[in-house]
Amino acid sequence: MTEISLDCQSSLDGLRKGIDAIDQEIVELLSKRQKQVDQVVALKKANNLPVYHPAREEDLISARRLQARGAGLCPDFIEELYRIIIHRSRVVQTGQMARKGVRPGATVLIVGGRGEMGRYFADWFQGAGYGVRVMSSRDWGDIANLCDGIDLAMISVPIDKTIEIINRIAPYLPPDAVLVDVTSIKKRPLAAMLEAHPGPVLGLHPLFGPTTSTLDKQIVVACGGRDAAACQWVIDQFSTWGSIIVTATAEEHDHVMEFVQALRHFATFCFGQFLAAKKAPLARTLEFSSPIYRLELGMVGRLFAQDPGLYAEIIFATPERRALLKEFIESLNKNLHMLETGDKMVFEAEFKKVAAWFGPFGEQAIRESSFLIDKLIERF
Amino acid sequence: MTEISLDCQSSLDGLRKGIDAIDQEIVELLSKRQKQVDQVVALKKANNLPVYHPAREEDLISARRLQARGAGLCPDFIEELYRIIIHRSRVVQTGQMARKGVRPGATVLIVGGRGEMGRYFADWFQGAGYGVRVMSSRDWGDIANLCDGIDLAMISVPIDKTIEIINRIAPYLPPDAVLVDVTSIKKRPLAAMLEAHPGPVLGLHPLFGPTTSTLDKQIVVACGGRDAAACQWVIDQFSTWGSIIVTATAEEHDHVMEFVQALRHFATFCFGQFLAAKKAPLARTLEFSSPIYRLELGMVGRLFAQDPGLYAEIIFATPERRALLKEFIESLNKNLHMLETGDKMVFEAEFKKVAAWFGPFGEQAIRESSFLIDKLIERF
Numbered sequence: 001m002t003e004i005s006l007d008c009q010s011s012l013d014g015l016r017k018g019i020d021a022i023d024q025e026i027v028e029l030l031s032k033r034q035k036q037v038d039q040v041v042a043l044k045k046a047n048n049l050p051v052y053h054p055a056r057e058e059d060l061i062s063a064r065r066l067q068a069r070g071a072g073l074c075p076d077f078i079e080e081l082y083r084i085i086i087h088r089s090r091v092v093q094t095g096q097m098a099r100k101g102v103r104p105g106a107t108v109l110i111v112g113g114r115g116e117m118g119r120y121f122a123d124w125f126q127g128a129g130y131g132v133r134v135m136s137s138r139d140w141g142d143i144a145n146l147c148d149g150i151d152l153a154m155i156s157v158p159i160d161k162t163i164e165i166i167n168r169i170a171p172y173l174p175p176d177a178v179l180v181d182v183t184s185i186k187k188r189p190l191a192a193m194l195e196a197h198p199g200p201v202l203g204l205h206p207l208f209g210p211t212t213s214t215l216d217k218q219i220v221v222a223c224g225g226r227d228a229a230a231c232q233w234v235i236d237q238f239s240t241w242g243s244i245i246v247t248a249t250a251e252e253h254d255h256v257m258e259f260v261q262a263l264r265h266f267a268t269f270c271f272g273q274f275l276a277a278k279k280a281p282l283a284r285t286l287e288f289s290s291p292i293y294r295l296e297l298g299m300v301g302r303l304f305a306q307d308p309g310l311y312a313e314i315i316f317a318t319p320e321r322r323a324l325l326k327e328f329i330e331s332l333n334k335n336l337h338m339l340e341t342g343d344k345m346v347f348e349a350e351f352k353k354v355a356a357w358f359g360p361f362g363e364q365a366i367r368e369s370s371f372l373i374d375k376l377i378e379r380f
Numbered sequence: 381m382t383e384i385s386l387d388c389q390s391s392l393d394g395l396r397k398g399i400d401a402i403d404q405e406i407v408e409l410l411s412k413r414q415k416q417v418d419q420v421v422a423l424k425k426a427n428n429l430p431v432y433h434p435a436r437e438e439d440l441i442s443a444r445r446l447q448a449r450g451a452g453l454c455p456d457f458i459e460e461l462y463r464i465i466i467h468r469s470r471v472v473q474t475g476q477m478a479r480k481g482v483r484p485g486a487t488v489l490i491v492g493g494r495g496e497m498g499r500y501f502a503d504w505f506q507g508a509g510y511g512v513r514v515m516s517s518r519d520w521g522d523i524a525n526l527c528d529g530i531d532l533a534m535i536s537v538p539i540d541k542t543i544e545i546i547n548r549i550a551p552y553l554p555p556d557a558v559l560v561d562v563t564s565i566k567k568r569p570l571a572a573m574l575e576a577h578p579g580p581v582l583g584l585h586p587l588f589g590p591t592t593s594t595l596d597k598q599i600v601v602a603c604g605g606r607d608a609a610a611c612q613w614v615i616d617q618f619s620t621w622g623s624i625i626v627t628a629t630a631e632e633h634d635h636v637m638e639f640v641q642a643l644r645h646f647a648t649f650c651f652g653q654f655l656a657a658k659k660a661p662l663a664r665t666l667e668f669s670s671p672i673y674r675l676e677l678g679m680v681g682r683l684f685a686q687d688p689g690l691y692a693e694i695i696f697a698t699p700e701r702r703a704l705l706k707e708f709i710e711s712l713n714k715n716l717h718m719l720e721t722g723d724k725m726v727f728e729a730e731f732k733k734v735a736a737w738f739g740p741f742g743e744q745a746i747r748e749s750s751f752l753i754d755k756l757i758e759r760f
Contacts, residue, residue: 008427015420016436020443022413026406027444027458031451033402040395047388056396063400064407071411077468078407081461088457207670211750213456221668246667253668259660260669264676267651271643273730274711276737278704280639287626288601288633289640290587292679296644298745299676305742308731312724322719324658329716331654332709339702339709344692350653351688357656362685365678370591 030085037089057086101128102240103233109150110134111169112157116307117182120210121156124241140168147172152234155181155189159313163192170196178231180204184261185317186223186250194225201225202234203250205257206243209306216242223250254318261314262321263328265303269311272300292369410465417469437466438744459747481508482616489530490514491549492537497562500590501534504621520548527552532614535561535569539693543572550576558611560584564641565697566603566630574605581605582614583630585637586623596622603630634698641694642701643708645683649691652680672749 043049061082068078108125112118113134126132135146147153153173157165162183170193173179178200181189190203203223212218220243222235235245248256275282286294303311316322338346355362423429441462448458488505492498493514506512515526527533533553537545542563550573553559558580561569570583583603592598600623602615615625628636655662666674683691696702718726735742 005427008423008429011423012420015416015423019413019416019420020440022409022416023440023444023462024447026409026413027447027451027453029402029406029409030458030461031448031453033399033406034453036395036399036402040392040399043388043391043395047385049388060400060403064403067404067407068411071407073407073411073414074468077464078410080464081410082403084457084460084464088454207668207673211746213750217671219668219670248668252664256661256664256668259655259658260665260673263651263654264673267647268676269727269731269734270712270715271647272734272738273715274643274708275639276734277711278639278707279737281636282738282741284628284632284636285640288587288599288628288636290599292682293640293644295675295749296648296679298749299672299679301738301742301745302672302749304731304735304738305746308728308735309724311731312727315727316722316724319722322722326716326719327658328654329712329719331657332650332712335650335653336706336709339706342696342699342702344689344696347649347692347695348688351649351684351691354649354652354656355684355688357659358652358662358681358684361662361677362681365681366685369675369678369682 033085034089060086100240101125101130102236103151104129105131106151106233107131107133107149108152108154109146111153111155111165112136115156115158116210118154118156121154121182124215128237128241143169143172147174147177150174150177152178152180155179155183155193158309159183159185159317162189166192167196173197173199175199176230178202178234179225180231180234182206184257184314186221186253188318190223190225190250200227200230202231203253204234204238205253206238214242217244218242219244219246221245221253222247223253254320258318258321258324262317263324265311266315266325267328268300268303269315272304275300295369413465414469440466480620481510482620483531483613484509485511486531486613487511487513487529488532488534489526491533491535491545492516495536495538496590498534498536501536501562504595505617508617508621523549523552527554527557530554530557532558532560535559535563535573537563539563539565539697542569546572547576553577553579555579556610558582558614559605560611560614562586564637564694566601566633568698570603570605570630580607580610582611583633584614584618585633586618594622597624598622599624599626601625601633602627603633634700638698638701638704642697643704645691646695646705647708648680648683649695652684655680675749 061079064078064082065075068075108130110118110122110125110132113122113132114136118134118136122132122134133146133150135143139146147169150173153169155162155166155169162181166179166181166189170179176199179193179197180202181193182204183189184205186203186205190201193201193203202225205221205223207219207221208215215238220238222245224231224247239245282297286297289297315325337343338350441459444458444462445455448455488510490498490502490505490512493502493512494516498514498516502512502514513526513530515523519526527549530553533549535542535546535549542561546559546561546569550559556579557577559573559577560582561573562584563569564585566583566585570581573581573583582605585601585603587599587601588595595618600618602625604611604627619625662677666677669677695705717723718730
């Protein structure tokens with residue numbers, strides 16, 4: 001409706017540049033502050049003093065609140081900021097210690113340890129004090145040394161290489177080493193591990209990606225293979241990191257995952273594919289939309305910001321998956337007639353049938369998503 | 381316990397004084413920043429520009445993240461701080477106005493004022509001190525009285541009744557009353573209002589439902605009809621309530637909404653429909669799944685917990701929408717071959733094409749959804 005005058009635009013630009021310059025100074029000061037804090041921590045550690053000093057923190061907050069009031073800022077606002085700043089410096093200080101190992105002295109070999117997920121697990125095991133070795137495809141020449149004396153071999157390679165690599169590495173493993181895979185399908189890898197390795201075997205499927213900053217409350221599906229007692233420490237390690245362990249047979253796991261992974265990701269892929277094909281006015285749709293749309297489109301955008309190979313693997317992993325996806329597409333064609341005739345009654349009847357099937361989950365979903373929408377609004 | 385040596389104590393004191401000095405500078409800069417922001421707001425108001433500028437905010441955050449990385453600070457930490465700083469400046473800006481009426485003494489007629497959305501707006505106008513009258517289908521006998529002397533008539537009725545009701549009520553309106561509709565399509569209602577009413581006309585599409593507790597940051601699309609100056613107070617009223625006004629032509633609005641509403645809801649409908657048809661093990665999929673799956677399935681469940689009639693209306697609103705949805709289904713059939721042959725290369729090539737089209741939105745989506753996942757984990 002309103003045209004922005006050039007005058008107004010250049011004033012705005014000037015003010016914004018001023019704000020940017022201030023922000024730059026603030027971040028510089030925060031960096032300087034962090035360095036001072038690091039020195040305090042080093043000094044305290046050298047003198048065996050506790051890092052956390054509640055009284056000092058409260059003094060600091062009080063002083064900043066007072067200053068804020070004088071400077072025309074809301075003291076609660078400044079306190080909120082400083083709680084985060086202080087919390088952060090504590091996290092940095094204590095972060096290193098929080099990740100204890102449950103089996104001190106054990107050695108872990110991450111097969112595929114130069115892939116994203118492999119590196120991720122290597123970091124976690126290292127952080128917990130384990131001896132960690134990583135190997136990738138170029139390390140086969142050194143395989144005997146790498147496997148020598150290890151307590152755990154974790155296979156973290158693309159799905160379509162998993163079986164081959166299990167078969168290739170198994171002969172080199174100490175017989176009592178735990179063999180674990182972290183593939184997102186479980187039936188075939190587990191069978192292969194059981195056949196190739198006579199020792200303890202465990203199938204894991206961590207339901208998170210390498211960008212997850214914490215394992216807290218992240219789910220890991222565990223499918224028992226052989227010698228559960230000998231495998232238990234690996235499960236305990238994930239529990240110690242905060243993960244939730246869900247147990248299942250490999251068969252059940254794979255069936256559930258057809259929906260959780262294959263169908264869902266494929267449906268998202270199709271949606272994004274159509275948006276691109278139609279050149280949907282993406283930026284404009286975001287400006288025009290409710291937080292929940294932003295969230296939903298975010299789910300689509302998120303998929304396409306990740307590794308195409310990974311999703312190809314997930315979607316094409318098994319013939320059962322591909323059959324399910326074909327069925328999905330075919331099922332959609334049934335809706336064509338309703339769209340052609342504009343028959344709302346058919347739509348509503350179908351809608352009610354599905355709603356009945358979802359049952360109480362719908363209400364729960366409303367509650368959960370409303371909570372998230374509030375968070376989204378707060379933040380953006 | 382350790383005794384602190386004098387040396388160590390004086391080093392600590394020195395470092396702490398340094399931190400205090402830095403903190404003092406930071407608060408001073410925040411105060412300077414707030415003053416600059418106040419000037420931006422004043423300038424925007426004087427020029428009738430919306431206060432909230434999502435793209436500018438995202439740019440600012442990205443720049444600070446980048447700087448943080450360079451300065452050895454955690455980008456997420458800096459983002460968290462800046463979300464609070466930005467949120468605060470917006471609260472300060474919209475806070476003073478709260479729910480004040482911008483046109484004291486005016487009278488508003490809500491047509492369809494006994495529907496959920498109508499009641500919702502009636503409450504808001506009443507809360508802002510306006511004289512509010514509501515009418516529903518049983519009030520046509522009293523129509524002349526209801527319209528007498530009103531300053532604004534707001535049409536809040538189901539899409540398929542909008543045109544008919546506009547035509548029926550227009551002859552009773554004072555010629556200088558503002559006629560507004562809040563339908564989720566804009567082209568046809570706006571044309572009908574322009575034809576039926578000679579006075580000020582404005583098309584609005586509030587992108588939220590009657591369960592929204594605050595209008596803060598809720599989006600309202602405004603499509604100018606006639607006499608923008610006379611309509612401005614209605615727009616200002618929504619701004620005062622904290623809403624974000626996005627302007628568009630009715631054509632653009634309807635095109636964008638084909639994606640935001642029709643396609644999105646229809647795709648979700650199809651997904652839920654297939655889950656129900658296949659009797660997917662819903663409860664188990666939730667136990668087995670990452671927070672992000674929970675979130676995505678929640679979006680599906682959420683849809684089916686709502687009014688089928690509302691979604692039928694949205695999806696079947698215009699022939700253009702139905703054509704787009706047919707095209708969507710047909711486009712999916714193209715993926716059948718790739719599934720039958722298990723051709724990952726085709727999938728990956730297509731994936732990359734779509735990813736390129738999404739561009740930087742993908743990264744942003746990862747950041748946003750990761751934030752929400754953390755919130756979800758915190759809570760559940």
